[in-house]
Each structure stands twice: as C-alpha cells, then as structure tokens.
Amino acid sequence: MKLVRVAIVGGGRGGYSVLRMLKEIKEVEIVGISDVEPEAPGIVAAQEEGISVTRDFNELLSLPDLDVIIETTGLPEVRDKIQQNISSKTALMEAKAANLIITILKEKKEELLEIKRVKSQLSAILDSVQEAIEVADINGNIQYVNNAFSRVTGISEKDRIGQNIFEASPDGALASVLKTGKLVFGHRTKVGGSNAEVVSNAAPINVDGIMEGGVVVFQHFTDVMNIMEELKKSTTIIESLTDKLGQVTTSKYTFDDILGNSDELKRCINLAEKSARSNTTVLLLGESGTGKELFAHAIHSSSMRRENPFIKVNCAAIPETLLESEFFGYAKGAFTGAVKSKIGKFELAHSGTIFLDEIGDMNLILQGKLLRVLQEMEFERVGGNQTIKVDVRVIAATNRNLRELIRQGKFREDLFYRLNVVEITIPPLRVRKEDLPVLLDNLIVKLNRKLGKKVRGVSKEAEEMLYNFDWPGNVRELENVIERVMVTMDEEIINKKNLSQQMNQFRISHDRDIELITIDQMEEMLIRKAVAKFGNTVEGKRRASQALNISLATLYNKLKRQKPTNIKI
Template identity: 45%
Template sequence: MRGDHLNNIDLVSSLIKEDSISSIFHPDSSRLSKDLILFYKKSKETKLLEALLECIPEGVEISDESGKILYVNESFEKITGIKKDSRISKNIYEVNPKSILARTLRERKIINDRLTTAPDINREVVANGSPIFFDNKMIGAIILIKDISQIIHLAKKLNQTTHYLNEMYNRNSEHYKFTDIIGGSSSIQNVIQLAKKVAPMDSTVLIEGENGTGKELFAHSIHESSLRIDKPFFRVNCAAIPEHLLESEFFGHEKGSFTGASNKKVGIFELANGGTLFLDEIGDMPILLQSKLLRVLQEGEIRRVGGSKTIKVDVRIITATNRNLKEMVSKGRFREDLYYRINVITIRIPSLKERVEDILELTDFFIRKYNKKFRKMILGIEPKAFEKLSEHSWPGNVRELENVIEYAVLTSDTEILGLEHFAAKIPAKNIANNRTGIIPLVEMERLHIHKALKLYGNTLKGKKQAAQALGISLATLYNKLKNNGIG
C-alpha cells in the first residue's frame, strides 16, 4: 500500500517538474500561489493529471503552500464523506487544522502511513502526505487517503475468531475427577452419586445449574470416569461461537468450498471422535446449529461443508445450561426434538445457598489454594466472619465464594480472616437477616446484575442487553462481574 502511495506522489511531482510547464511559474515566491492556481486551471498536463487522479481508488486532496485547497477527487469524497464543495477553495488550516494535509504543509516533509479517522463518518483511514516542491520552493502539498475500514473489520473478526478458537479447543490439560468436587452435604453427594452411575454409559447428559455451581467440573469428572477416559475431551462454549464459524468449526470444510477455504479443515466432531464433547451453555446455541447437532445425534455422522461424503463419528455429548430449556422450547427458542435427545439423563447441581453446610469446607479449600498461590499463612476464619459467609445469598455460587476468599487472603495481613476482610465483597447486612425490608445498595446491585444475566443470558449479546437494561456500559458490567465473582 505504501508503495502505491509513493508512486502516485512521485507522479504528481514529476508532472509538476516538467520543463514544458515550468515557464508558467514566476520566480517571485510571492506569486507561487497564483502561479499554481493558473497551472491547475490552464495546463493540459494538469487536466491529464486530474483525469488520472480521478481513476485511482485512493482519496486525493491538493493544496497550495498557504493551505488553500485546490483539488479533491471523487474517491476522497467517498472515503471521507466530505463533499468536494465544502473543501475546494477553503483553507485547510481553517476547515481541519489537525489534518495530515495541514501537518504536511507545516512540517514540509513526507508523512507516511498515518492512521486517522474520517470525522464525518467515523471511518478508519490511512493517510500519506507529501509536500510539492518546485525549483527548491514548496508550492503546495498532496495527501492520499486509503480506506482501511474493511481491514479493521477483518482484524476484529480475526480477534473474535482467535478468542473463540482458544475457547473452543480447550482440550484441558487438567483432568478433574469426582474427588475434586468439594462438599459433604447430602444435596451435592446425591448429585455426585448419580453422575458416577451414568458416567460409564454413553447416554447424553444434560447438566443444569446456575452460573458458578461447577457444571464443567462435573462434565470433566464424568469423562474421567467413563470408558472414554483415554480419548479426547473437548469443551465448547456455545455462546462464544461466531455465526460465520458454525458449520466449518463443528463439521469442517473441504478445500475451495467457500471463499477463503484454501485448505481442507477437520471439524470439532472429527477431532473429538471416540471421546467426549462438552457443549457448555447449550441454551445459547443458535437454532441453525441445533438442527445440525440433532442430525449428528440421530445418525452418528457428519458432512463437511462443501463435501458430499458422510463421515461416521463416535462422540459422547454432555451439555450444560443455566437456562430453563423447557421454557425455551415452549417459546420456540430451542428445538423440542433436540431437547429430548440431550435430556436422556439430567443432573441438576444445587446452588450454594442450597448447600450452606458445604461453605466451611469450601472456604478451607480455597484458603489453602490461595495460601499456596500468594505464599500466605492464613490459618482459618473467625466464627463471626464464617457466620457472615453462611448468611450471604451467593448469587454467583461457588465461583463467587472463591472470588471472595481469594480477595480476603490476598489483602489480609493476619493469620485469621475476620469480618473486615470481607467487608468490600459482602454487604454489612445480608438480606436474610434484614428485618427492616431495606436492602443494602451493594447487595441490591449484585442481585440486579444476577437477575439481568438470568433474563438476557450469559452470552456477549446477553451481557450487552443486560448492561443496557442496567444503565451501565459493557466494560462497567464486566468489572462488576469480575469484582463480585458473578457470571
């Protein structure tokens, strides 16, 4: 791109320096501006130059040495959204004193590949500027502008795809087992026993539970206790799958099947063949992919995009959701036939407030974990502090508890965690003990965030809608989720 710009600039310079037209310039520098205007209006060579500049895809803007704009081509108008009439005969120092053209005139030097934004339409462009010299005197300047909005769009899509692939191909190096699930309460132990019972079978399993209850931990444990333990385990976050990657990433594609398909690609189902595929947040899977998944479950085969050959696959499917799939079916947002296919065995993980008796054991586990990480020597927790943990509503469940303990261990300078170490994360009075009916603002905020995510979903789209409903920016929502261990 730089080479094209410089070639165009050289062309302008060479035309201006032609001996056949040099006689129109007066040696008196005070008349250079008038001479350049005369040259622009009357020279045949300039008319040829103008016709040439109208043919190139880059936007072109030319001014004299005082900043008066003499020429703007059609591409400039299309790229920047700035009308010719609003520029020609105007002074660049008045209409846009911070522009690359104005800077080129001030600095009297070439400015290459400067990323800027076209203000009228908020479009990313790359500008190249060059002063125009004649007989060792600067008589004007020229800029060439390239629209790179498509490149920016592709870069963003690449970042999205990279993030998705990192998420999708999370063939975890850590192998969790049922012994890694903390809690001796009957509510969690009953779930563990059911999961152990179905683990050796190949039936599909649907894991239900709120955010932060440990659905992925159970999926790992089921795989590790199955006959497929030596085969791959893949986790796919269905909410993170970009629409344009759906079929290709799940089922692969043949070379040349679509623009950009320069090589054959093996899909996730083939990669997971013989093993387990954990589809997290199945409730956020687009309807299009739901029908494709149903076919795989029914027929045990896939077809790559652009291919005619069916490929047999043997994959156990474990799904998880924090949403009410039955309600989604009734509203037409989830396929009923797929629902019954994935719902052969349902495992419902209780929320933390349903297993309060496990909080102490979980707290001790997380204290040991973060003692090791932060090289601390926290020995335990005060009874009043533990009472506070037990009374909290825990909308973020075990994940939120871990977040709270990590913060307390990190910020504590004592060997025993007290009430003061939890004040920043848990409100002074919990709703359960609040007889006045007044809910602390911090707790109210947490509950509203949790309610919004439950309503709109935990996808990027859902979080955007939740942030809008809460009247905050998406970045602020992410900060609050991180700080409170929710979502």
C-alpha cells in the same frame, strides 16, 4: 534399543491408569511403583505383572538408571520431597502431564503408522526409479543413495553413506547446490570414486523455508518431480496431524475434585458416577458457577473413554456464523480464506467426549444439525460433500430453563429429549451451605499457594457472614470473594472486617420495616419466604420446616390452608 526406565509414585486410580497405559508402550520398562496402601489398584495390578512394589517411594529414587518418575498422588509434600532427592539424571513428571502425553500417543498411533507407510512407499519409489539419486544434509554428510546409484556408479550403499560429499565429489552438482543453495541442471561430471560420467540435476531440500540439505539425480530430473509430490503428500499428512494434536485435550478433574458432603450434592455425584459407566448423553443443569463443567470432566474421567479426547465447546462464546464450522470443520475452498481443510470439534472428539457448554444459547438452525449428529453420528464439513462418521459421547450443560425456551419456540423439543437422557441438576451453594467449611478450607490452601500467603482459616464472625449470604454466583463467586480478601489482607485469619471490605457490593439481606399485620399474615409471609428460599421440592420443604422450627407435616398443613396474598416477601 535402550528402554526408558520409569517408576510410579502413587498406586491409586491415577497411578493405576498410568501403569496400564505404560504397559502398552514396548519402549518403556516399569521398574517399580509405591503406595502406602497395599490394596491400592495400581499396587495390586503391578504385583500381578511381576513389577516391584514398595510402601516407601524413597526406595524408588535410589533405583539405578531411572529415567522418569511419575508422581500421581497430587500431594505437594510428596512432589517437593521427590524434587529434593531425585537424581539429576531422572525427570519428574506429574500424572496429568503423563496421561495427556500417553493419551495423545495412543490416539494418534494409527495416523503415525500411516506416515510410516508413506515413508516406506517413498523409499520404494526412490529405489524403483532408473535414475541414480543421492541425498546429503546441509553439512555435506551423505544420508541416502538408492539402488540405481550403486548400479550406475558401482559404489555400494554401505561405502557411500556416511561419507562427505565435499570430499567424495567436490566438483559434483550436489556439492554445488549445498554451497550456493541454487538449482543445478545438466551438470556433466564424473562421480567421485567412480569412472561413471553422468549428467546431473540437483536441487536444495528446504523445510519451512530453511535449507536442510540437497538431492542430486543422475541423468533426468523428471522423476524427482514425482518424488517431491510424494514428499508434499507426507508433509500434508504431518501438518494435518500437527493441527489435530494441537487441539486435542483431555479431562482435568475427577469426582475426587468435587467437594461437599451435602445430601443434594451426593445425590448428583452418585447419578453422575452411574451415568459415567455408559455412553448415554448427559444434560447438566444448574445456575452459573455451580460446577457443571467440573461434573463434565469427572464423568469423562470415570468413563471407558477417559483415555481418549475430551473436547469442550462453549456455544455462547463462539459467534453463530462460526459455530457450525467449529463443530464440523470446513473443507478447503469452502469460503474465502479457507486455504486448507480444518478439523471440527466433533471429529477431534472421535472415540472420546464432547462437552457442549451453554447449549441453551445455540441457534435453531444449528440445533437441527446437532440433532442429526446425535441420531446418526455422521456429518459433512462446511463446504464438503464427504460424510464423516464419528463415535462421540455428548455431555451438554446450561444455566437456562430449556423447557421454558421450548415453550417460547427458541429450543427444539426433539433435541431436548435427545440430550436429556440423564438429567443432573447441580444444587446452588445457597441450599448446601453445610459444604462451606470444606470449600473454604480447599480454597484457602489453593490460594495460599497461588498468592504466597499463609492464611490459616476464617474467624467465627466472618464464617457467619458467609453463611448469611445467598451466593447468587455460587462456588465461582465464593472463590472470587475469598481471593479478593486474601490478596488485600496481611492477617493469618480472615475476619469480618476483611470480608466486609470486599463484600460491600453484595448487600446481605436485613430486616426491613413492615406495616403492622396479623400473626396469621406474618406466619404466612414467613412460610412463603422459607419455601422461596429453599425451593418447592420435598427436600426444600424439609429444610424450610427446619428453618421455621416446625414439623414437615405442620408445614404441609399450613401450605394447604394458605390463600393468595399480596404481601411481598
């Protein structure tokens, strides 16, 4: 069998992952890998395996008989240059697509082996029956005969397979079926090329309602029914695998996709990276739009489960009546319309990660069932009685205050502690505004590609306007605003006028008239406003003291002296 010759551009983490997975596929030959960094993990691993390495990916493009080149750098300029110079006989594949395909292949290896086993069993059944069996495709080309065929007719398998039934036995039952598409019973004839006189039963072979060929059985048709039953079982297995493969996904982002240099964000990333090394449950907290799903993807991508499924469930988007069947699946006949069993999200996520988004919106009954899965790692499908065991890593996220929901009796305390093994609170954009420049640069590059624009940056006045806004919708709102601005503008620089036109509904806070008050009252009001804005944590108070231009110690002293006040801030 001819091996598929593959080259990899990029020896970083993505290239290393692709290299490692391809090494496990015996039908693939890795002919080379390139990276400008000689110490890149993929380059080091390739050298250990005796695979050719190079700093210039152009050398890979000239390799003879190259079937596939996988680009893992993610750099548009690299991808474009490869597309310009690649041979027409060579396919270009991005790393994410390659990872997804390889992951699915590995995940389903055992099921595919099961299909192979069923095929072997079917072949053994066909060879064990006493009646002769012959199969031809829709064009009449004979594809299969069993051992009994040779015994009954005296024609060997080698001499029969490859002939055309319309030439070998034009008056036989099999030829009649292929011509008419109708069943044939008790057809008496001689087998072409043989003196054997037989009574034949023949039937068409239909796949998804389309006739693909026919089968003939000499003498009795009884055993054909058993064969068709085995074929039906094989079809059921294939359909089940098809349904499962269609729902399996993998993570799309890594920690490299989380942009920002603020201390708050770095602490979150550091904690998330540590949690990724274990299988412990992670609870992601934070306002809407802060990037909780991005963190979940990154944790899975950096974990030992990264080659296995990453399944996302939005608990708020699925009706409560359907949420249980989405989680655990249902058995055939569980309710009206359940004509076949369905695999649930937890079963799909076996050996991988399940991300439960908006966990705070789950009803109490399902919370109890989820708690059992987390404790025992087993469940039953809706309407079923078979216990299914799974190995799943759980990451949950919410923008709601779970502790307050517990006090209100809307969230189970035992489930909270089961989920809250590692708690990561992702900071809102308003407390990490120093990350705005890198976020803006990334958004402009991405949106230029999406919208076909050539925006180069943001003016100083527009940038100040962005800094002065509190961004209640966080990074998601920032992306929305910038995209709306870029869609409507023709300039290369986003200016204050462009921005003002799209932010009219977001009223930036202005100074408001207040009654004359004492200096002490004004100072107290400013301190309260600063703490409210930056938070009551140690880091929030540090930022508040910087904004007020006083020392942290002075801020603490003034807070201690403050008394309750009715002054609104």
